[in-house]
Amino acid sequence: MFFASDNSGPVPPQVLEAMARANQGHTSGYGSDALSLQVADRIRDLFEAPAAAVYLVPTGTAANSLALATLCPPYATVFCSPVAHIHEDECNAPEFYSGGAKLTLVKGGDRMTPEALRAAIEGEGNRGVHGPKRGPVSITQLTEKGNYYTLEELRALTAVAREYGLSVHLDGARFANAAVKLGVTPAEMSWKSGVDICVFGGTKNGLMGVEAVVIFDPELALEFEYRRKRGAHLFSKHRYLAAQMDAYLEGDLWKELAQKANARCDQLLQGLKGLGLTVHNDTHANMIFFEMPRAAHRRVLEAGAVYYPSGDLEGDDDELLTGRLVCDWSLQPADVSAFLDLLRDAA
Amino acid sequence: MFFASDNSGPVPPQVLEAMARANQGHTSGYGSDALSLQVADRIRDLFEAPAAAVYLVPTGTAANSLALATLCPPYATVFCSPVAHIHEDECNAPEFYSGGAKLTLVKGGDRMTPEALRAAIEGEGNRGVHGPKRGPVSITQLTEKGNYYTLEELRALTAVAREYGLSVHLDGARFANAAVKLGVTPAEMSWKSGVDICVFGGTKNGLMGVEAVVIFDPELALEFEYRRKRGAHLFSKHRYLAAQMDAYLEGDLWKELAQKANARCDQLLQGLKGLGLTVHNDTHANMIFFEMPRAAHRRVLEAGAVYYPSGDLEGDDDELLTGRLVCDWSLQPADVSAFLDLLRDAA
Amino acid sequence: MFFASDNSGPVPPQVLEAMARANQGHTSGYGSDALSLQVADRIRDLFEAPAAAVYLVPTGTAANSLALATLCPPYATVFCSPVAHIHEDECNAPEFYSGGAKLTLVKGGDRMTPEALRAAIEGEGNRGVHGPKRGPVSITQLTEKGNYYTLEELRALTAVAREYGLSVHLDGARFANAAVKLGVTPAEMSWKSGVDICVFGGTKNGLMGVEAVVIFDPELALEFEYRRKRGAHLFSKHRYLAAQMDAYLEGDLWKELAQKANARCDQLLQGLKGLGLTVHNDTHANMIFFEMPRAAHRRVLEAGAVYYPSGDLEGDDDELLTGRLVCDWSLQPADVSAFLDLLRDAA
Amino acid sequence: MFFASDNSGPVPPQVLEAMARANQGHTSGYGSDALSLQVADRIRDLFEAPAAAVYLVPTGTAANSLALATLCPPYATVFCSPVAHIHEDECNAPEFYSGGAKLTLVKGGDRMTPEALRAAIEGEGNRGVHGPKRGPVSITQLTEKGNYYTLEELRALTAVAREYGLSVHLDGARFANAAVKLGVTPAEMSWKSGVDICVFGGTKNGLMGVEAVVIFDPELALEFEYRRKRGAHLFSKHRYLAAQMDAYLEGDLWKELAQKANARCDQLLQGLKGLGLTVHNDTHANMIFFEMPRAAHRRVLEAGAVYYPSGDLEGDDDELLTGRLVCDWSLQPADVSAFLDLLRDAA
Known part of the structure; x- marks a missing residue:
């Protein structure tokens, strides 16, 4: 993840x-x-x-x-x-x-x-x-x-x-x-x-x-x-x-690798939307930004996911932070699914 | 070679x-x-x-x-x-x-x-x-x-x-x-x-x-x-x-590789001396300079050896040119022997 | 001027x-x-x-x-x-x-x-x-x-x-x-x-x-x-x-020269205010910015004053442009007065 | 001087x-x-x-x-x-x-x-x-x-x-x-x-x-x-x-000034030769190099002439040092004469 x-x-x-x-x-x-x-x-x-x-x-x-x-x-x-x-x-x-x-x-x-x-x-x-x-x-x-x-x-x-x-x-x-x-x-x-x-x-x-x-x-x-x-x-x-x-x-x-990365990002996008989370960029390819309360980010990151949120994990639990997600070619559909599961649990 | x-x-x-x-x-x-x-x-x-x-x-x-x-x-x-x-x-x-x-x-x-x-x-x-x-x-x-x-x-x-x-x-x-x-x-x-x-x-x-x-x-x-x-x-x-x-x-x-390269250069040195060729540097490790007439260099290089002589291959056949020989770890004793054979034939 | x-x-x-x-x-x-x-x-x-x-x-x-x-x-x-x-x-x-x-x-x-x-x-x-x-x-x-x-x-x-x-x-x-x-x-x-x-x-x-x-x-x-x-x-x-x-x-x-330049700028400030013109900076020393319609700037500059307005002289006559005025030590009170007279005539 | x-x-x-x-x-x-x-x-x-x-x-x-x-x-x-x-x-x-x-x-x-x-x-x-x-x-x-x-x-x-x-x-x-x-x-x-x-x-x-x-x-x-x-x-x-x-x-x-400087250098050259001193450059214009024993340089410099000798003033008195002489437009014939007099006394 x-x-x-x-x-x-x-x-x-x-x-x-x-x-x-x-x-x-x-x-x-x-x-x-x-x-x-x-x-x-x-x-x-x-x-x-x-x-x-x-x-x-x-x-x-x-x-x-x-x-x-x-x-x-x-x-x-x-x-x-x-x-x-x-x-x-x-x-x-x-x-x-x-x-x-x-x-x-x-x-x-x-x-x-x-x-x-x-x-x-x-x-x-x-x-x-x-x-x-x-x-x-x-x-x-x-x-x-x-x-x-x-x-x-x-x-x-x-x-x-x-x-x-x-x-x-x-x-x-x-x-x-x-x-x-x-x-x-x-x-x-x-x-x-x-x-x-x-x-x-x-x-x-x-x-x-x-x-x-x-x-x-x-x-x-x-x-x-x-x-x-x-x-x-x-x-x-x-x-x-x-x-x-x-x-x-x-x-x-080069195309095949990019298609894989992009596909994982599409999968993420659908998943994030399915969870009702706000996504910033629809013109994405393999990178996407989404919003979630700080506490949820904290739970997801503590559970082992790795990505960069837009602020410190310490602070007001309810404040919305933006998470940046980037997919590389090697990620598997199951990796994305597992991550989305974490998000679901956390959100 | x-x-x-x-x-x-x-x-x-x-x-x-x-x-x-x-x-x-x-x-x-x-x-x-x-x-x-x-x-x-x-x-x-x-x-x-x-x-x-x-x-x-x-x-x-x-x-x-x-x-x-x-x-x-x-x-x-x-x-x-x-x-x-x-x-x-x-x-x-x-x-x-x-x-x-x-x-x-x-x-x-x-x-x-x-x-x-x-x-x-x-x-x-x-x-x-x-x-x-x-x-x-x-x-x-x-x-x-x-x-x-x-x-x-x-x-x-x-x-x-x-x-x-x-x-x-x-x-x-x-x-x-x-x-x-x-x-x-x-x-x-x-x-x-x-x-x-x-x-x-x-x-x-x-x-x-x-x-x-x-x-x-x-x-x-x-x-x-x-x-x-x-x-x-x-x-x-x-x-x-x-x-x-x-x-x-x-x-x-790192030592093993250097030892191999140096050993090939030692082998070269002995061979060159054995052929009566002048060698410039005794304080060598894996690089050595030797002198030979232009025509001999030409013959050796045309036979497939690769190294840099100190001047053009066109010119007075008898003029002495200096050849630079550098050994890398991957050269085999047989490579050096084959090269020395070429030199012997050419000189 | x-x-x-x-x-x-x-x-x-x-x-x-x-x-x-x-x-x-x-x-x-x-x-x-x-x-x-x-x-x-x-x-x-x-x-x-x-x-x-x-x-x-x-x-x-x-x-x-x-x-x-x-x-x-x-x-x-x-x-x-x-x-x-x-x-x-x-x-x-x-x-x-x-x-x-x-x-x-x-x-x-x-x-x-x-x-x-x-x-x-x-x-x-x-x-x-x-x-x-x-x-x-x-x-x-x-x-x-x-x-x-x-x-x-x-x-x-x-x-x-x-x-x-x-x-x-x-x-x-x-x-x-x-x-x-x-x-x-x-x-x-x-x-x-x-x-x-x-x-x-x-x-x-x-x-x-x-x-x-x-x-x-x-x-x-x-x-x-x-x-x-x-x-x-x-x-x-x-x-x-x-x-x-x-x-x-x-x-x-160095002080005397600066005092002269600053004094001329004060004189300008009073004059500009007296003419009812908007002045941008009260914290000025020897440089001041004022507003005036384009047509007025044009008349003043054509009459021989030299300074930089904030836009082209061609355009809507009534648009307000900002003029930058900088005083050096050598300006005389009469120079400023003459300039203010031009402004009065133009405005 | x-x-x-x-x-x-x-x-x-x-x-x-x-x-x-x-x-x-x-x-x-x-x-x-x-x-x-x-x-x-x-x-x-x-x-x-x-x-x-x-x-x-x-x-x-x-x-x-x-x-x-x-x-x-x-x-x-x-x-x-x-x-x-x-x-x-x-x-x-x-x-x-x-x-x-x-x-x-x-x-x-x-x-x-x-x-x-x-x-x-x-x-x-x-x-x-x-x-x-x-x-x-x-x-x-x-x-x-x-x-x-x-x-x-x-x-x-x-x-x-x-x-x-x-x-x-x-x-x-x-x-x-x-x-x-x-x-x-x-x-x-x-x-x-x-x-x-x-x-x-x-x-x-x-x-x-x-x-x-x-x-x-x-x-x-x-x-x-x-x-x-x-x-x-x-x-x-x-x-x-x-x-x-x-x-x-x-x-x-620009020509007049250069002519003056060059003329002073010519005057120097004649004087130095007249004193039997070795001069390095005949293709000079306004700069000249001459040789003289260290002790003589010392005496001339101590007497008020200003120029750069090629070595320390301390050392073997008889060793020849080279002096560099450069003339600018403002030097007068009398300045050169006075300097040559100093050299004569020192040498």
Whole structure:
């Protein structure tokens, strides 16, 4: 009953098997081995982007920070949501990698609106060199609150960026969950919707630690390569990153894993609604927020469930706290059922 | 017959097995899981340093750069050899992570002498704020040319650093090969010899991509933690780094792997000498440099051996080129014999 | 009728005279000349801080950025108002000088409240290394909206900082205007109120380009010196900075200049009120905001007055726009009267 | 008898007069005032470069660092002499402003040779992303040892840079002294010889603190502007920088000042030779190095002369030490004569 994060579960057996298969003999390093080259090709195929530059890095923060540094000079600012992972959860990594750029928080919640984005851009571009230059727009799909943008919504945002000549970064740590939920292709959810650099996340969807950065303008490739090396994210034994990604692509495992996680979340949603509990986000994929009195949260957590409530467990028993539930691919229907039983007993 | 690098071979089965064992159920992330905590304890035990702070990172460049950034303010300079990995092979990563510190190259070759180190320090400290502040001394053991420092030599260097109040970083990408060659303990080759932060390398000695940074002054721990996260090197699924390191420590596998690599290099040395070829470094562990005419190199490489000669294969057939041979743990005695046979035929 | 900024007027004759006096013969450079040393002593006397380290730099942005970089590691965040000069008007200089720190905007307007400051601090310190470390609090006195904090208000803010172990930077670009308005001493408005590094501004109050950075903890001095040099703000011909500051201190010229500017602003306030115009800030010193219909602004500006209205001059004639008026020391009572006459005619 | 540096003398009266003239009434700030715009035009005229972007900054370190940061990405390296001011005297400012670029020291002395430059470039470009990317070549004219490059020599260096597609920065802190010595125009010594960004120094040649950065490719202008502001080097009261530069250009004062300084150095050279003393550099302009026994240096310095000998004054009386003599515009023939008299008595 572990719903605390989708980075908490094991990796599927295919991933370990692929790593074991890759563990044969000697190869050249730093991404020049055959498997690494082949995996880059497969990602180009998947994204229908034959000219794209593709790089593997071990963490989502590395993927985001390197992508942003490639798009954003140090005297510019990145436009993002106030709850963006790049703002809240990366300990100044984007500021570090960009050499001191700012993040400008677009007013509102996790899902930016075109109007709020436009207002934020307008607010930064009117002081000459006294304020930062306008830099890229960073969009998270799924958002950090588990919500998705439809393709139309995504395109409305990138259209605003394009209008101002700004580039677009997509933080796709949960790209797979969103694509599966929406039933769209990677190409549709990236360059066909105006994205310049897309992070195709693997870690939160079942890999040990691999994210692919897909750069649709190959002119940016060399700069990214230098920045990746300088950031100490170029693996000598690159084949073990490539093997994970290879397994992820094989037979569309990435979709299958995301479907499993999303299905468990749907099961949760139905269960929570059946219990009469308030749920915040209907545009969820594998993450959901629900309300319950503090005392009930306490009982459920004490019974062994793992997730994050929005406040301390000590306090007024009746106060409503919000619980965040995230499903990873490895959860079983029975895990969700058992958790819902706990909730029923507690509520 | 792959002697190009010790990052080219496979990992030993124990590593994959440990990763598979760790791949059970859900755990908390970012190094807070039981296995990660336990591995840190094992490293503290190994280094006889109960108060040390221990962190795992995926690449040697990350280990070095984060360690140096922790020791070196941006307005200072790091003293190192002109062939130091941090200078030649990390694409400005130390400069990036430190925020713009310099590297001051100590005159001489791969093995710094106390006299040359002293001269370099004296040369930087006499211009007030016009030149950089003196920063840490960075020593590589084994050096990038495959040579070791004896404990006495190491201590003579750290004594110079200490005399000027400077801290010491040890780049131990090949720490195991050196320790085994010298027959000394990790403690002897680190804090007992005046090292402040030691990189205990795993990647070049059989892991997929794990280095332990051992910080003997726990007051530096929090800064390192922030810098690691900001550098995007904190793994959410940290257990897979920990599992690799756990296998490495179990039954002193790290020693066994280094012994194997060193033994192959000894076998090479005897063979090369037997062929009458000039060998540069007697203080080798798992890396060796030898001379041979260009035409002979060409024949050997065309026959399938893999290693780096010091110049183009096109040119005067009789000119002597230096070949660099590095052994990893997975090479077999028969591999070395076959290679020596090729050399014999070619020479 | 120039009310656009207090950096637009000439310098008083005493400043040029002091520079001419300093322009005799040869001296040593970089702040080691007799005049520079003497001026540092005078500032220590003025601030009743015999142990303070005092440095001159040419711009307010340099003063703020160097001070913040000295107080804030790159993995931390600075707490400031959403309209702080360091956030709005320095083109990422604090982010640059600190090596990539963040600014956390304290909710509210130009005058931070202790409650909002506390909430901002609480909001940043609860995600371990995932979010930035809490860094210094930056307070502007006068604020960017022309308002002051009373000593009590200032101390309430620094008390919150102290409670969390955070240091305090005072952006005193208009320090003199505030001190004169409040009738308090530099010591009272800085270290006696909990300030760790105070910028004692000269440029906006009549100097060509000199700000003194007063660091009350001398242990931070050397770091600041290195950072100043590295930032390219150490003048070789330092005597010309020192001469300006010397004139500024002589006979309390700094007070006299600020009193003149403040008096003109008082005159403006009375005049604006007499005209029945709405004025935003009563806690003003030399800056004031007033409302008037767009058409009236247009007439006044077309008649030759210079200041910034809050919106375009094209648009609905009757819409109220806010005008910002800033007085510098060189304005004469007749300048203000002439401007008020224009307003009367236009309104 | 002050020969320690050309930043130690007073400014000529024309500079103070121009500042006084500029000190009238209110103007707009940050370089948008009429005088600032006019001065930029004058520099474009002087350099015969109507499209050039021209910026004033207060220190040579700022000029160099901002120019290099505009030309050099953080993952590249700058090629320069081992005694370059940017390496020896700027406390990591180029590393800071570039965001962590390296400096690669071209083997040899203060005057780079095309062969050594080529070797340095070749040495950096052969490790893919493991080493830094090749960045700009930085040339100092006059060099830090008082020597000049002829136009032919300069062009031979920039031709090497061009061959590798690298840009060229000219550190012209003593540009005037070199141009006057060679009898060439600013255009000839900059863009006509392959220079991309030229620092036209004023501070060492009689200004209080102004350097002009002349950027021949206007596409780099906006980036430089942002970097200048972010570096805190954009003066609000820009007219006082412009006034100094205006005086410098008026009637070719910059040439007249350099001629005076150079003439004093010629007088010194003749005198030193007349005394039979060894002089190191015949390609001098306003800086010269000569040898004399320690005891003689001691006597001369004790008698009131000011300059830097190459070693401590305590030690073997007969050991030859090198003295560095730098002439500024304000020295009189009688000052030199008096100094030569001292030398005669001492030697």
